[in-house]
Amino acid sequence: MAKPILTLHALEKQFGSDTALHPTTLTVEKGEFLAMMGPSGCGKSTTLRMIAGLEAPSAGQIRHWDRDITNLPPWERDMPMVWQSYALFPFMTVRQNVEFGLKQKRRHALPDRRRKAGEWLERLDIAAMADRRVNQLSGGQRQRVALARALALEPEILLLDEPLSALDAHLRLQMQAELKRLHGELGITFLYVTHSQSEAFAMADRVAILNQGHLQQIGSAREVYRAPANRFVAEFVGASTIITGTGGPDHRVETAVGTFTAKAGHPPQPGQLATVLIPSNAVTLSATETGAENAVTATFLTEEFTGSFVTLYLLLADQTQMKVQLQQSELDRITLIPGDTVHAHWPAEAAYVLKEG
Numbered sequence: 001m002a003k004p005i006l007t008l009h010a011l012e013k014q015f016g017s018d019t020a021l022h023p024t025t026l027t028v029e030k031g032e033f034l035a036m037m038g039p040s041g042c043g044k045s046t047t048l049r050m051i052a053g054l055e056a057p058s059a060g061q062i063r064h065w066d067r068d069i070t071n072l073p074p075w076e077r078d079m080p081m082v083w084q085s086y087a088l089f090p091f092m093t094v095r096q097n098v099e100f101g102l103k104q105k106r107r108h109a110l111p112d113r114r115r116k117a118g119e120w121l122e123r124l125d126i127a128a129m130a131d132r133r134v135n136q137l138s139g140g141q142r143q144r145v146a147l148a149r150a151l152a153l154e155p156e157i158l159l160l161d162e163p164l165s166a167l168d169a170h171l172r173l174q175m176q177a178e179l180k181r182l183h184g185e186l187g188i189t190f191l192y193v194t195h196s197q198s199e200a201f202a203m204a205d206r207v208a209i210l211n212q213g214h215l216q217q218i219g220s221a222r223e224v225y226r227a228p229a230n231r232f233v234a235e236f237v238g239a240s241t242i243i244t245g246t247g248g249p250d251h252r253v254e255t256a257v258g259t260f261t262a263k264a265g266h267p268p269q270p271g272q273l274a275t276v277l278i279p280s281n282a283v284t285l286s287a288t289e290t291g292a293e294n295a296v297t298a299t300f301l302t303e304e305f306t307g308s309f310v311t312l313y314l315l316l317a318d319q320t321q322m323k324v325q326l327q328q329s330e331l332d333r334i335t336l337i338p339g340d341t342v343h344a345h346w347p348a349e350a351a352y353v354l355k356e357g
């Protein structure tokens with residue numbers, strides 16, 4: 001494996017008696033787009049701020065290539081940060097804001113700064129408003145200025161902390177596509193913090209999922225979806241129905257709503273707790289009982305349309321909520337109104353058993 005551009009080694013942060021980040025070790029590859037995600041308060045910003053040099057770690061080490069940067073001030077790191085609240089100078093013009101970053105770096109003479117700022121204004125499609133003051137711009141335009149200012153420094157690593165969360169949904173999607181395009185074109189390493197999994201999965205090569213200061217899993221979207229490390233990740237990703245029971249022989253799991261065979265993931269241990277994930281897109285519904293194995297009877301609650309998919313929510317006898325994702329075209333086969341009884345079944349090969357302990 002190539003040498004990582006960034007290494008966090010047993011990195012830890014305490015605020016008084018609270019631990020924002022428990023000892024965490026991870027590596028980032030050059031050119032990678034890594035998203036750190038998790039619920040609010042899980043330690044994402046703290047981690048990013050330590051990488052930027054804005055917060056001192058309580059313990060552990062941060063390395064940029066082979067260089068220990070743990071105790072370097074922010075301006076001696078090659079890692080500008082872009083965040084939700086822009087941190088621009090409101091009374092400076094767009095151009096002055098972008099040039100300001102370059103001036104700070106002292107690497108560039110004035111004509112050079114002019115040219116470079118101009119290039120980035122073009123690149124981010126804000127050249128037409130170069131002489132406007134930042135406080136005369138919309139949120140989306142400001143975010144472009146903040147990006148231009150950071151990227152004009154031509155950093156090796158760009159840090160982004162929920163940069164799109166102040167934008168409306170339409171603009172957010174547009175900027176997601178643009179960030180992904182820029183990342184592809186520039187070959188810069190992006191470290192992107194977000195609480196939104198749709199944002200993370202839309203852009204990132206890998207995602208790191210945090211919960212209460214503990215790194216839960218790091219991997220591609222596919223890995224996290226198909227093989228969640230634990231129940232927290234499974235719930236956070238929300239792609240499956242989760243049913244717990246007791247392991248039996250031959251991949252069987254006994255639960256309050258029936259005995260199932262679950263062949264994916266970790267073989268259930270006889271007599272031990274077994275948590276089974278049933279991917280919402282692996283379930284087949286029918287109005288009548290089919291006699292299939294891995295079947296449950298459920299009550300239809302409601303449906304939710306997104307794009308060409310529909311998600312149906314069912315209630316099982318033990319009050320577990322089951323999620324079933326269908327193509328909208330499949331809805332023609334079955335008509336359901338809330339309160340209806342419906343039969344669901346799934347293949348044993350799709351049912352995934354989590355690793356326990």
Ligand SMILES: Nc1ncnc2c1ncn2[C@@H]1O[C@H](COP(=O)(O)OP(=O)(O)O)[C@@H](O)[C@H]1O
Pocket residue numbers: 015018019020038039040041042043044045046047
């Ligand atoms: N300067 C600070 N002083 C005390 N506690 C803090 C400080 N910054 C963050 N925290 C706490 O650390 C935890 C993680 O915060 P943060 O990294 O901002 O979470 P996230 O960005 O994932 O929402 C939270 O419990 C938060 O209250």
Ligand SMILES: [Mg+2]
Pocket residue numbers: 044045046
């Ligand atoms: Mg945060």
